Amino acid sequence: MFDDTLHFLANHLESPDWARLGEHLPYEWVEQAVLSTEAASIRHRRLPAEQVVWLMVALALYRHKSISEVLDDLGLAVPDSQTPFVSKSAAAQARQRVGQAPLKWLFERSARHWVAQDKKAYLFKGLQLFAMDGTTLRTHDTVENREHFGAQSYASDTVASYPQVRGVTVTSLPTHLVHSAVFGPYSTNEMLYAKQLLGTIPNESLTVFDRGFLSAEILCGLTGSGAERHFIIPSKSNTKWEAIEGESEDMLVRMRVSPQARAKCPELPEFWEARAITVVDAQARKRILLTSLRDRRRYKPSDIALCYDKRWGIETSYRELKQTMLGTALTLRSKTVDGVYQEIWGTLIAYNLIRLEIAKAALAVKCEPTEVSFIRAFHLIQFELHWAGVTRSYGKLPASMKHLRERLVSLLNDERPGRKCDRAVKATPKRYAVRKVKKLP
Template sequence: MLSNPLHATTEFVPLGGLDRLAEHLPTAWIEEALSATGTASIRRRRLPAEQVVWLVIALALYRGQSMPEVLASLDPALPSASDRPVSKSAVTQARQRLGAAPMQSLFNQTARAWCAQDAERHAWKGLSLWAMDGTTFRAPDSADDCLVRMRVSPQARAKSPELPEPWTARAVRMVCASGKQRTLLTSLLDRRRYKAEALAECYRRRWEIETSYRELKQSMLGEALTLRSQQPEGVEQEIWGALIAYNLVSLEMAKAAIQAKVEPTDLSFLRALHILQHEMIWAVGMAPGKLPAHLLRLR
């Protein structure tokens, strides 16, 4: 509860129970994001910017709990000499001071670093896989695997003059899970290295991004119709926090998958989220020296 006294400390430490996730998100990264956006805490506050970052991330991890319950579960150590409770207005003001820019900066920084981890293990034929969600275009039927030439629009060439007038692509016909035939366009023209069957199988992995959206919005945020924040800056800040929280859970799943010698997609996101939520609450009362060994066994 917000009325519970929060113990004081003179140095920043990760929020209680977040030790496992804090291994992936060093304090130095948070400080760098705050410094780069000019939002670092210059003077001692009861809610320093570093801990507000973790609080915003925790809002996504504990989506089904109120703000007082989130603070009570995390039991943050605040740099204050008094045992006065942290009021709701103090939390609101702290989030307003933080803004959205540090969360966006931290997301970009962590996304680059985490993508580089174990990149070779998750590569496909030596290539990194990236997904972009967008729209589709209908094309005339052609051979199952052929080259096509498409005209680049004047609008596209005006924005990017280096684009050629015609664009050569490879069209591979495939059958999707629903049984419908679709045409996959790709710039990978080497048929010997990138066989049509392998491309079709790789394309099916593109739908994993839809699974990620469902995990983020339904499993983690509980299909909530609205976010907590009411101000535009707070909404943007909360979204960046949710994205970082989702990536933290996914990263821990990837690490566990490596040890289990399975694919991360073979693991249940909802189960992993519940385990981390319960363990973070339970870990508050555990001796710090026992945490690493216990959390390692969870994997």
């Protein structure tokens, strides 16, 4: 029975059909994701597991459309002359059957492969550049979501109106491709999520952290395992150390590990060392950066400061994902816990597909991927996929993708000469206008 099902899928779902949603996601990966997580469909369905995986990726690309519209516009369902359209209930049931596991497997497989593809073109003195940071996403306010994810609590004993998902990601700084991610309940501290991601960071790499991750357990766990895994992180105002050697602007320091940290993790040493560099930003503010890059000749303070300045690029990635792709939606689509996780993994795959196309286009014209507009790339990919779904011209996909990359960089030099990406802290935009009430005399 199972062999017959695979034979049916192979005959009816040819590889060019899968390629419409991205030439970088081989059908074999999707098939393996389904088989390895035991989510394959035994019955002949209009929405087998493989198609549901594609549906979740497509839903992230077309956040403004309903599930039914995405299914119809892209032709994701297996053709059936008797029932040309798939009902909403059938799509919901298909998502429940598949669950989140295949999407998570596919993200992890594709992300590592895509980040490693062109790493030689984006090395910093032989090291891959990454950044780690956290973010949150809001979900529908259902009993199940609130019990599982929880919500932010305030000092006034009030709780946020919507449950929230907390997550931490490791992102490639040159290309903004998400390398690895972990998501879960809001009540779980970011440090616990960060520890889960340490093992995913590759050797010969440099990871830039926000000061919130300043912890001996995190940083020693990174450098103590693997080969040539380094960090850069700003010190806190209350960070204490003892100078070992060097000058005040560039010195080697030793810090004591707290007894509480050693009680939780007995493997930690009593002391740990780092290089402390004092840098001055554009606003003439001094900042001390701690790093494991001790070779002063190879890694100059200006180089280290430049690497840290790129860290905020991960925050623009969150903006692209949450505001551009999700359309600043108040909540995610899904109303169940498993559906939320499934949607997040599908969104991350879709985001990486866009970022990968940008990286390929940038390599073709020898510019930085960050110089290519994400919004422009996102709209072009939406158009190309919709065109492929309407025309069903699968054989024209290579030429279409080539044309897409040419359009991505066609106005690069004219529209963005000498573009600068200095960080600017802006006020959070309000969803609703605030009415000002005059006080009575």
